[in-house]
Amino acid sequence: MRWTNYARGGSARNAEQGSAGVPPAVARAPRPRSVGLTASTLILLSTLILSGAAPEKHFTVYSVAANYSLSLVQREGRDYVGLLEVLEPLGKVRSKSDGARWRLRYNNVEGDFEVGKSRARIQGLDTELGGRFLVENKRGLVPVSALSSILPRFLGGPVTLHEDSGRLFIGSVATHFTASLATDNSSRLVFNFTGPVNPTVATEPGKLRMTFSREPVVAPASSTLTFGSKAIQSASYSESNGTAVVTVNSTIPVIASFSNDGRTVTISPSSAAAAAAQNGTPAAAGTPAPSEPPAAANNAGPQVFRRYFAVIDASHGGEDHGETLSASLLEKDVTVALARSLRQELESRGITTLVLRDSDANLSLDQRAIFANADHAAIYVALHAASNGHGVRVYTALLPFGDDDRGPFRSWTLAQHGSLPLSRSTASAVAAELQKRQIPVRTLGASLRPLNNLTGAAIAVEVAPQGSELSQLTAPDYQQLITSAVATAIAATHDQLGAAP
Amino acid sequence: MIPRHLLIAMAVLLVAVLGLTFYALRMRRTAAATPLASTDTRPLAPPISGPTERITLFVAHDDDGSLRAQSALIPLPSGRQQRTEELLRALVSLYLDKSSPHVLGSGADVRSVFLVDPGVAIIDLNSAFADTHRSGVLVEELTVASLIHTISANTPGILKVKILVDGKERETLAGHADLSAFYDVTAINQLASQLQSAQ
Ligand SMILES: [Zn+2]
Numbered sequence: 001m002r003w004t005n006y007a008r009g010g011s012a013r014n015a016e017q018g019s020a021g022v023p024p025a026v027a028r029a030p031r032p033r034s035v036g037l038t039a040s041t042l043i044l045l046s047t048l049i050l051s052g053a054a055p056e057k058h059f060t061v062y063s064v065a066a067n068y069s070l071s072l073v074q075r076e077g078r079d080y081v082g083l084l085e086v087l088e089p090l091g092k093v094r095s096k097s098d099g100a101r102w103r104l105r106y107n108n109v110e111g112d113f114e115v116g117k118s119r120a121r122i123q124g125l126d127t128e129l130g131g132r133f134l135v136e137n138k139r140g141l142v143p144v145s146a147l148s149s150i151l152p153r154f155l156g157g158p159v160t161l162h163e164d165s166g167r168l169f170i171g172s173v174a175t176h177f178t179a180s181l182a183t184d185n186s187s188r189l190v191f192n193f194t195g196p197v198n199p200t201v202a203t204e205p206g207k208l209r210m211t212f213s214r215e216p217v218v219a220p221a222s223s224t225l226t227f228g229s230k231a232i233q234s235a236s237y238s239e240s241n242g243t244a245v246v247t248v249n250s251t252i253p254v255i256a257s258f259s260n261d262g263r264t265v266t267i268s269p270s271s272a273a274a275a276a277a278q279n280g281t282p283a284a285a286g287t288p289a290p291s292e293p294p295a296a297a298n299n300a301g302p303q304v305f306r307r308y309f310a311v312i313d314a315s316h317g318g319e320d321h322g323e324t325l326s327a328s329l330l331e332k333d334v335t336v337a338l339a340r341s342l343r344q345e346l347e348s349r350g351i352t353t354l355v356l357r358d359s360d361a362n363l364s365l366d367q368r369a370i371f372a373n374a375d376h377a378a379i380y381v382a383l384h385a386a387s388n389g390h391g392v393r394v395y396t397a398l399l400p401f402g403d404d405d406r407g408p409f410r411s412w413t414l415a416q417h418g419s420l421p422l423s424r425s426t427a428s429a430v431a432a433e434l435q436k437r438q439i440p441v442r443t444l445g446a447s448l449r450p451l452n453n454l455t456g457a458a459i460a461v462e463v464a465p466q467g468s469e470l471s472q473l474t475a476p477d478y479q480q481l482i483t484s485a486v487a488t489a490i491a492a493t494h495d496q497l498g499a500a501p
Numbered sequence: 502m503i504p505r506h507l508l509i510a511m512a513v514l515l516v517a518v519l520g521l522t523f524y525a526l527r528m529r530r531t532a533a534a535t536p537l538a539s540t541d542t543r544p545l546a547p548p549i550s551g552p553t554e555r556i557t558l559f560v561a562h563d564d565d566g567s568l569r570a571q572s573a574l575i576p577l578p579s580g581r582q583q584r585t586e587e588l589l590r591a592l593v594s595l596y597l598d599k600s601s602p603h604v605l606g607s608g609a610d611v612r613s614v615f616l617v618d619p620g621v622a623i624i625d626l627n628s629a630f631a632d633t634h635r636s637g638v639l640v641e642e643l644t645v646a647s648l649i650h651t652i653s654a655n656t657p658g659i660l661k662v663k664i665l666v667d668g669k670e671r672e673t674l675a676g677h678a679d680l681s682a683f684y685d686v687t688a689i690n691q692l693a694s695q696l697q698s699a700q
Contacts, residue, residue, distance in 0.1 A: 388566075
């Protein structure tokens with residue numbers, strides 16, 4: 001019995017390798033199951049393709065790491081989905097099939113499934129599937145409804161499942177929107193989204209439809225919004241088959257235009273309609289907007305739900321010891337002590353703080369970033385300890401020069417791009433505070449994951465002893481000297497950090 | 502509806518066909534090139550006995566966490582790829598000396614360097630290099646910056662660098678420096694200038 005490895009799909013990192021012509025050693029071996037296929041299978045396959053197929057049901061997953069769509073299959077009167085396919089783009093997945101047993105390992109979490117059983121064990125805990133587990137061609141299938149109980153166990157964080165419309169949100173990734181008439185022109189409707197969008201736009205008489213297949217757009221407070229404009233009367237929201245649709249109802253032909261890096265969509269009369277309007281049509285620009293509230297959607301404004309202002313990451317943990325500082329001192333233990341001290345210092349300054357690893361747990365770099373991103377933490381601080389050098393080093397992500405990642409999707413490896421200036425100013429503030437306390441400090445860029453994967457301000461702090469005494473790293477007063485400086489700097493930049501999206 | 506595994510299988514098969522076609526074409530080209538090479542009277546793959554050249558190594562110093570330029574005279578072969586390999590070997594052999602300012606573990610070596618156009622260099626380190634490397638953000642960063650800045654300063658045209666260990670991709674050098682992605686030479690140059698002004 002052997003594990004089958006699955007590479008992370010769809011990441012920019014992999015795409016980059018492909019185009020760069022890495023020598024053969026890097027190329028991953030093709031999956032063994034392809035070997036037995038013959039030309040006759042090919043012919044059979046092409047016949048199948050040509051014969052046409054019933055419309056497929058789609059299922060879309062939205063996460064910080066990637067947004068992707070999967071096909072559903074109907075079994076036993078329910079929608080089923082391949083569990084491996086759901087997890088593959090999110091991290092390292094391996095599966096193992098042995099008779100009726102099917103085991104799946106995602107990063108360090110193991111799940112044990114059995115064909116025909118409606119219960120599984122994930123990370124040692126019984127999990128109800130709400131339907132029988134199936135295996136087809138070594139592919140483990142679970143009812144879609146089971147994802148809301150299975151995934152939190154594997155991913156270690158919350159998910160939101162819209163079962164009827166086939167949409168799954170991992171962490172707080174949702175894109176909210178408001179819609180209101182332009183203040184200067186009531187025949188223009190302005191949609192503001194909390195993240196960039198790139199919908200497919202279709203028009204038919206009296207309607208403009210925007211279909212969001214890859215964006216985690218979610219419903220406003222009310223699914224139908226009415227506007228006090230004769231030209232644009234209402235908009236409605238619906239979702240189905242893995243997509244969200246916003247339909248604008250108008251009395252004149254309208255067009256959609258995009259601005260603000262894809263965050264703003266303006267619906268306005270198409271030029272023909274605008275020309276007619278200038279010739280005296282009542283729906284013309286300048287009609288005073290009625291006093292009734294423009295749209296209920298305003299209540300669902302672009303507020304960011306943030307449980308913790310600061311996320312402190314005690315780097316390493318579990319099998320990853322970090323640096324072996326001495327025979328009896330591991331970096332992973334020093335970082336936890338530093339993290340606890342920093343939390344205390346931040347909380348005493350009124351800053352809500354989450355310590356990502358408060359025990360000797362294994363936490364992958366992706367998981368750390370997903371936690372911090374899902375929380376929309378205003379500041380992420382990774383802590384490291386080192387025997388090398390003196391004092392403290394404060395790092396920000398070292399990103400490729402000039403790479404602009406402003407498309408509708410943020411690439412996982414460049415997620416930090418937009419927040420880098422804020423990260424750098426925070427690092428400078430931290431360095432200034434440490435200097436005030438006579439601690440040698442320098443700020444540097446570093447290719448140190450997961451700094452590049454964080455969407456908000458992110459720094460890493462590496463603490464070395466001031467002199468040659470390694471024992472200083474475990475001395476509570478030295479730890480506090482450093483963590484109080486970091487906390488003071490974060491408190492001083494609180495408003496700047498908190499204002500970032 | 503076509504089962505997904507069949508689609509995957511077909512895609513894999515197609516890739517295999519394309520791969521074999523490419524391989525066959527390559528083999529044919531290599532075969533065609535062989536007679537030409539045999540009439541070439543120039544020596545094939547000279548050992549490292551080319552003319553001695555003055556080059557600049559960017560050497561890491563642990564005492565103050567800096568990267569300092571140091572010139573050296575070494576014999577360099579004429580091929581661009583072999584030159585780059587020899588350059589890195591000169592750098593690594595300096596670090597193998599126990600009295601060096603940034604000691605690497607014994608047995609550390611550069612297996613090979615591939616220059617892939619346009620502008621991509623792939624440095625393949627041996628496993629001893631990574632397995633014996635000290636762990637730490639700065640100590641690993643110094644090694645990476647020293648390797649990359651040394652080749653980019655002496656071999657023009659390199660834009661991106663990928664570091665492999667024993668021919669395989671590795672997550673980090675020794676727990677910190679990210680080896681999973683490509684390094685951008687411009688970003689490393691900027692880092693190198695930060696590192697040259699020591700703490
Ligand atoms: Zn560390």
